[in-house]
Amino acid sequence: MMLAGYFVAILVGLIAVVAIYAALSALPNAPAYFDLMGVSPIAALVVPPLGMFIYFLTVVVTAPQTLIFALIAEFFSLRNALLHMFFGAAAAAGGFFLIWP
Template sequence: MAMVGYVLKRILMMLAGYLVGLIALVVIYMVLSSLPNAPGYFELMQFTPVAVLVVPPLGMFVYFPTIVVTGMQTLVFAMIAEFFSLRSFWLHMLFGCAAAAAGFVLLWPDAPDDPERWADMGIIAGAGLVAGLVYWLIAGRDAGFRRPLDQIKQFQEKS
């Protein structure tokens, strides 16, 4: 029963990473739209994610499909990190980036053929990097079902 609670707690921590990734997406588009000679498309994307964050029911129309298209790979990456006790922040960031980019390709399968979509894929992958870092800050530093022997010995000495 404790294992189920542990896994459910990790899933809730992943949802926090998703929310921060969405906020990172808004910030990235806002910064890019303020650059000189930025495409008009970035200005439009600057306000669309803000509306998603400000109006929660509208946000669920974005948040739910995001979880659907990236959820499986995110769970696989999290389980790999937990099973092998991988605690590197770079690895968690790489997992977040890969999950976000794979989700983007699932939503737009013709994205690699469309040069206008490469910028979007990079921005979404960047948001995945931020989400992976946040997940590492929340849960990744303690990743692993098995604890190192020195931690077990310290616990036994205290009790």
């Protein structure tokens, strides 16, 4: 179930990014870079191969950290939901810093 939750969380996160950038680009007096960023995530959802590439890139970048945190949680029998949220946030931050230029 943890693996299914991981994949669903990535998918929901990517859809949330599309929604946030689309909303920000629609605001009056929005900076010009939101126009480009508002179109490219929507294109990633409209063109399935591009969307799947981004999805699998996200999985490849965050999977090792998530696996390590899952093994730590299982080894120490950690069942606290807040701790799992902290682990998820740490894995997401690690993936973000791996692909940040």
